[in-house]
Amino acid sequence: MTFVAKPKVHHPALKLNEIGLNRRDYEGAVSTLCAGCGHDSVSAAIIQACAELSLPPHKFAKVSGIGCSSKTPSYFLSKSHGFNSVHGRMPSVATGANLANRDLFTIGVSGDGDSASIGLGQFSHIVRRRINMMYIVDNNGTYGLTKGQFSATNDLGSTSKKGVANLYSPIDLASLALQLGASFVARSFSGDKRQLVPLIKAALLHPGFAFIDVISPCVAFNNHSGSTKSYEHTRGHTGSVVDADLIMDHEEITADYAPGTIEDVKMPDGSTLRLNKLEENYDPRDRVAALSHVQQKAQEGEVVTGLLYVDPDATDTHSVLNTPKAPLNTLTESKLCPGDAALGKINAGLR
Amino acid sequence: MATNVNGMNPTDIKDPNYFHKVVDCQWACPAHTPVPDYIRLIAQERYTEAYMLNWDSNVFPGVLGRTCDRPCEPACRRVRTEEKPVAICRLKRVAADNKGDISDFMPVVPQEGNGMKVALLGGGPASLAVARDLLPFGYEVHLFDRDQKGGGMMRSQIPSFRLPAEVLDEEVDIILNMGVHAHFGHEITSMQAMLDMGFDAYFVGTGAPKGRGLELIGHEHVSDHVSIGIDWLSSVAFGHTTKIDGKVIVLGGGNTAMDCCRTSIRLGAESVKVVVRSDFGVMKASEWEKEDAMGEGIPIINNRPPKEFIHENGKLTGIRFECVEPVKGDDGRLKYVPTGEPDVVIECDHVLMAIGQDNHCPWIERDLGVTFDKWDCPELDPDTLQSSNPKIFFGGDSAFGPENIIWASAHAHKAAISMHLFLQGQDLKADRPPEGVNLISQKMGMHEWSFDNEHDAAVRHVVPQVPHVEALKDVKLEVELGFDAAAGAAEAQRCLNCDVQTVFTEKLCIECDACVDICPMDSISFTANAPEDVLRQSLTAPADNAEQDLYVSEVLPTQRVMVKDEDVCLHCGLCAERCPTNAWDMQKSVIHVPQLGTFAE
Numbered sequence: 016m017t018f019v020a021k022p023k024v025h026h027p028a029l030k031l032n033e034i035g036l037n038r039r040d041y042e043g044a045v046s047t048l049c050a051g052c053g054h055d056s057v058s059a060a061i062i063q064a065c066a067e068l069s070l071p072p073h074k075f076a077k078v079s080g081i082g083c084s085s086k087t088p089s090y091f092l093s094k095s096h097g098f099n100s101v102h103g104r105m106p107s108v109a110t111g112a113n114l115a116n117r118d119l120f121t122i123g124v125s126g127d128g129d130s131a132s133i134g135l136g137q138f139s140h141i142v143r144r145r146i147n148m149m150y151i152v153d154n155n156g157t158y159g160l161t162k163g164q165f166s167a168t169n170d171l172g173s174t175s176k177k178g179v180a181n182l183y184s185p186i187d188l189a190s191l192a193l194q195l196g197a198s199f200v201a202r203s204f205s206g207d208k209r210q211l212v213p214l215i216k217a218a219l220l221h222p223g224f225a226f227i228d229v230i231s232p233c234v235a236f237n238n239h240s241g242s243t244k245s246y247e248h249t250r251g252h253t254g255s256v257v258d259a260d261l262i263m264d265h266e267e268i269t270a271d272y273a274p275g276t277i278e279d280v281k282m283p284d285g286s287t288l289r290l291n292k293l294e295e296n297y298d299p300r301d302r303v304a305a306l307s308h309v310q311q312k313a314q315e316g317e318v319v320t321g322l323l324y325v326d327p328d329a330t331d332t333h334s335v336l337n338t339p340k341a342p343l344n345t346l347t348e349s350k351l352c353p354g355d356a357a358l359g360k361i362n363a364g365l366r
Numbered sequence: 367m368a369t370n371v372n373g374m375n376p377t378d379i380k381d382p383n384y385f386h387k388v389v390d391c392q393w394a395c396p397a398h399t400p401v402p403d404y405i406r407l408i409a410q411e412r413y414t415e416a417y418m419l420n421w422d423s424n425v426f427p428g429v430l431g432r433t434c435d436r437p438c439e440p441a442c443r444r445v446r447t448e449e450k451p452v453a454i455c456r457l458k459r460v461a462a463d464n465k466g467d468i469s470d471f472m473p474v475v476p477q478e479g480n481g482m483k484v485a486l487l488g489g490g491p492a493s494l495a496v497a498r499d500l501l502p503f504g505y506e507v508h509l510f511d512r513d514q515k516g517g518g519m520m521r522s523q524i525p526s527f528r529l530p531a532e533v534l535d536e537e538v539d540i541i542l543n544m545g546v547h548a549h550f551g552h553e554i555t556s557m558q559a560m561l562d563m564g565f566d567a568y569f570v571g572t573g574a575p576k577g578r579g580l581e582l583i584g585h586e587h588v589s590d591h592v593s594i595g596i597d598w599l600s601s602v603a604f605g606h607t608t609k610i611d612g613k614v615i616v617l618g619g620g621n622t623a624m625d626c627c628r629t630s631i632r633l634g635a636e637s638v639k640v641v642v643r644s645d646f647g648v649m650k651a652s653e654w655e656k657e658d659a660m661g662e663g664i665p666i667i668n669n670r671p672p673k674e675f676i677h678e679n680g681k682l683t684g685i686r687f688e689c690v691e692p693v694k695g696d697d698g699r700l701k702y703v704p705t706g707e708p709d710v711v712i713e714c715d716h717v718l719m720a721i722g723q724d725n726h727c728p729w730i731e732r733d734l735g736v737t738f739d740k741w742d743c744p745e746l747d748p749d750t751l752q753s754s755n756p757k758i759f760f761g762g763d764s765a766f767g768p769e770n771i772i773w774a775s776a777h778a779h780k781a782a783i784s785m786h787l788f789l790q791g792q793d794l795k796a797d798r799p800p801e802g803v804n805l806i807s808q809k810m811g812m813h814e815w816s817f818d819n820e821h822d823a824a825v826r827h828v829v830p831q832v833p834h835v836e837a838l839k840d841v842k843l844e845v846e847l848g849f850d851a852a853a854g855a856a857e858a859q860r861c862l863n864c865d866v867q868t869v870f871t872e873k874l875c876i877e878c879d880a881c882v883d884i885c886p887m888d889s890i891s892f893t894a895n896a897p898e899d900v901l902r903q904s905l906t907a908p909a910d911n912a913e914q915d916l917y918v919s920e921v922l923p924t925q926r927v928m929v930k931d932e933d934v935c936l937h938c939g940l941c942a943e944r945c946p947t948n949a950w951d952m953q954k955s956v957i958h959v960p961q962l963g964t965f966a967e
């Protein structure tokens with residue numbers, strides 16, 4: 016918790032983006048989380064990504080559940096819409112919000128407790144339903160807000176701060192998302208913005224359900240030596256398979272990678288998703304292989320990060336349900352009331 | 367410390383200069399006055415302490431709070447973060463105006479002398495400051511000046527509408543009353559004669575008293591109507607001149623020109639114009655001096671070199687000027703080329719020449735072992751201010767040519783240390799007290815600092831002035847009213863407390879990025895080390911101001927280094943508040959600037 020407000024003044028060289036805003040314009044209230052909490056870095060990464068993409072803050076809907084992680088939407092994009100819902104129920108609210116207004120970028124921020132414990136059912140179904148949103152889990156392996164109980168993502172044998180070992184094996188939300196049909200699945204680390212920011216950009220513009228599992232250490236309750244979600248452990252046990260970089264359609268594509276490791280995937284909106292393969296033979300478009308690789312590495316105690324899976328031809332709920340192309344609040348009376356004749360036809364069809 | 371072959375070396379924060387440089391104002395001040403320290407005291411309404419902190423360092427806070435050339439202000443960090451500097455100079459005046467009884471804080475001058483006698487030649491700020499530094503050590507101090515009172519050019523040149531006599535008298539008397547043997551009305555005509563008086567050491571503080579003239583065509587016919595600016599100002603100061611008639615032209619673009627023109631309109635001139643050979647932007651006068659003159663309705667005419675005096679029947683009627691314009695040469699310097707326009711004649715009845723001053727001490731015989739350079743400046747050791755005659759020291763304007771009061775104080779401290787070491791038989795260099803730095807954590811609780819770290823976005827407060835109609839009627843009426851206590855307190859809040867340093871301890875850092883994320887100025891980066899020019903471009907924000915240092919840590923566990931660009935840091939302490947491990951701490955740096963008083967204890 017910080018008592019002094021962050022000064023409005025900024026670096027004189029801070030650039031304006033295409034819509035005339037600078038990165039600071041995408042900030043929110045000053046965080047009330049513990050100093051050093053990984054979640055704050057995730058918020059900073061979201062701020063940076065939105066600013067770099069020149070997205071208008073008022074075109075965002077931020078939704079969350081309960082937990083330290085779920086508090087974070089207050090700390091970014093203060094000029095956007097938001098709803099802080101009940102524990103584990105963010106997916107319902109996100110679904111409603113996105114169905115009502117498909118023009119908004121929907122960002123859901125949740126925790127491992129919020130999504131893998133109380134909210135696991137809701138999580139599974141929002142993945143299945145392919146809501147067009149970015150769903151981030153700030154994964155710290157603990158219930159931070161309620162002071163450090165093991166969460167369902169905590170690894171078997173990992174210890175609490177007092178040295179007591181966890182007795183249950185973990186739920187891997189990334190594997191679950193892959194299995195349940197998410198069209199964009201990534202994993203990253205709050206302490207690695209170089210990897211995280213491009214993933215967030217790609218997820219925001221992905222035309223379907225984009226899930227990012229971000230290992231985000233809890234400095235207060237899960238950053239000790241027996242923890243497998245500490246800064247130190249995470250740094251030592253993560254390896255990226257594919258780094259992503261989103262190149263907007265008007266941006267010049269410059270290549271300074273080793274040849275053969277780069278693959279450019281054209282996205283429907285004209286942008287290019289540049290995949291930098293760090294793991295030879297890994298194909299981020301093969302869902303089954305991705306799942307198998309992630310699981311295989313987990314067996315070895317390694318956490319796979321990067322862009323795990325992407326379906327460039329993704330679709331979302333709106334196309335499944337064939338909903339109107341415009342946000343519901345823009346539909347006029349004439350669109351909503353088809354008139355007596357149309358009603359008569361419908362009724363006739365039901366007779 | 368480990369040396370990085372491929373990048374910058376870790377910063378040595380024990381080097382006193384490192385954090386001293388971060389305190390931009392103190393670093394820029396010739397006397398290294400601890401600015402943020404006294405500004406905080408003013409904010410706390412502890413004016414007497416604020417005054418004494420200044421007095422200790424710059425000797426004439428009341429005078430300087432009105433007249434200092436303020437090299438600190440353009441250096442102020444606020445210029446880089448938000449344009450206008452803290453009104454450092456005028457805050458000094460707030461301390462002086464509101465101070466209480468200072469007698470308890472005065473250094474003790476021993477009843478019993480140490481048996482050694484020193485002579486101070488000239489009674490300006492340089493000599494007076496040397497006297498103050500030496501008296502507490504028991505020296506018998508004799509001061510000689512041709513004037514009837516002490517103060518030098520502070521009295522003879524700086525007009526009373528900028529510096530009232532009472533303010534000057536008070537600060538001169540503080541020193542004289544410490545026990546100076548003052549010999550006023552004493553014209554020095556021979557250094558040999560002074561040496562014959564048998565003092566143990568001599569300090570020459572006779573200033574740069576010779577005003578330059580300009581031999582224009584026709585000068586011989588009009589010399590009665592042409593005065594040297596500084597001579598004219600001193601004759602006004604000493605009451606010999608009380609009015610000036612007709613139209614006045616002031617030639618020159620420095621501060622002396624500004625004082626001449628502003629004095630002229632107060633003494634009844636029908637009109638006053640300042641005509642300068644060079645461009646407005648390169649005039650020597652300070653920004654605020656130009657503003658004040660123009661604010662009083664005095665036009666400044668630039669790019670007009672004078673050619674000749676025009677006269678009728680032995681009476682000056684005007685000056686003919688050439689019309690030129692500045693052109694940037696290949697070497698980047700301005701050259702002036704004729705515009706082709708016809709010459710202009712500006713009417714006048716009187717001309718004040720304010721085109722510079724020179725060192726001049728014909729009374730120092732050239733066979734006394736003191737060598738002089740071609741500008742008639744003594745050859746001095748810059749570190750000790752000792753001349754080639756070991757007994758004779760110089761300081762103030764007499765040392766390296768005309769400067770200002772704050773430089774006179776700075777020279778005085780340096781010379782006083784040298785004289786003391788010399789008289790105690792010590793080595794002037796090896797035995798000099800070193801600079802030092804102490805760091806004191808300002809953390810008091812979880813979120814509590816002993817300094818006010820909240821950023822104040824307020825713009826610079828304007829110093830109120832007497833209305834022009836009144837000010838222009840009376841040459842003795844001080845124009846500036848100074849900040850009142852409330853405005854002073856508000857302006858004091860603008861100080862960024864640059865002396866409260868961000869100190870990084872690498873072994874505590876867990877590289878969580880919290881400081882990077884919170885820093886409003888993007889000052890902090892964790893990145894691969896690289897040579898300085900590369901590193902400067904690979905940070906969170908480019909570090910383009912090469913005059914400001916990069917603070918580089920040792921290599922961290924991720925093989926990166928922490929790099930902090932000192933340039934626009936607000937010293938807000940948010941990095942330290944957000945750091946979970948106290949790897950960042952806000953620590954007050956106390957810079958020990960060598961001064962005689964400080965190494966005596």
Ligand SMILES: Cc1cc2nc3c(=O)[nH]c(=O)nc-3n(C[C@H](O)[C@H](O)[C@H](O)COP(=O)(O)OP(=O)(O)OC[C@H]3O[C@@H](n4cnc5c(N)ncnc54)[C@H](O)[C@@H]3O)c2cc1C
Nearest residue numbers: 433488490491492512518519554572573762763769770771
């Ligand atoms: C018009 C004008 C305005 C200025 N305004 C400012 C200002 O606003 N702020 C600022 O900081 N500086 C200002 N200055 C500069 C400042 O006054 C000087 O830099 C400063 O006074 C130098 O101090 P000093 O002790 O070296 O010498 P001085 O102040 O020049 O004192 C030298 C003393 O030596 C005496 N002396 C010289 N020769 C002899 C001799 N042969 N026998 C006996 N006595 C002798 C003189 O009478 C004089 O009293 C101004 C200068 C001028 C000319």
Ligand SMILES: Cc1ncc(C[n+]2csc(CCOP(=O)(O)OP(=O)(O)O)c2C)c(N)n1
Nearest residue numbers: 082083084102126127128129157158159160
């Ligand atoms: C219905 C309900 N059950 C339980 C709680 C208590 N509770 C608050 S936060 C939380 C766990 C949050 O953990 P996580 O989502 O991982 O967030 P973190 O604080 O670790 O970021 C729990 C169990 C609650 N607020 N509501």
Ligand code: SF4
Nearest residue numbers: 049052083159233234
């Ligand atoms: S308790 Fe843990 S998760 Fe919550 S704010 Fe503190 S460090 Fe972050």
Ligand code: SF4
Nearest residue numbers: 391442443861862864
């Ligand atoms: S902000 Fe204050 S301490 Fe910093 S340079 Fe300016 S006056 Fe000095």
Ligand code: SF4
Nearest residue numbers: 885935936938939941
């Ligand atoms: S004190 Fe720390 S947080 Fe504040 S501007 Fe400086 S480096 Fe940034």
Ligand SMILES: [Mg+2]
Nearest residue numbers: 126127155157
């Ligand atoms: Mg959690």
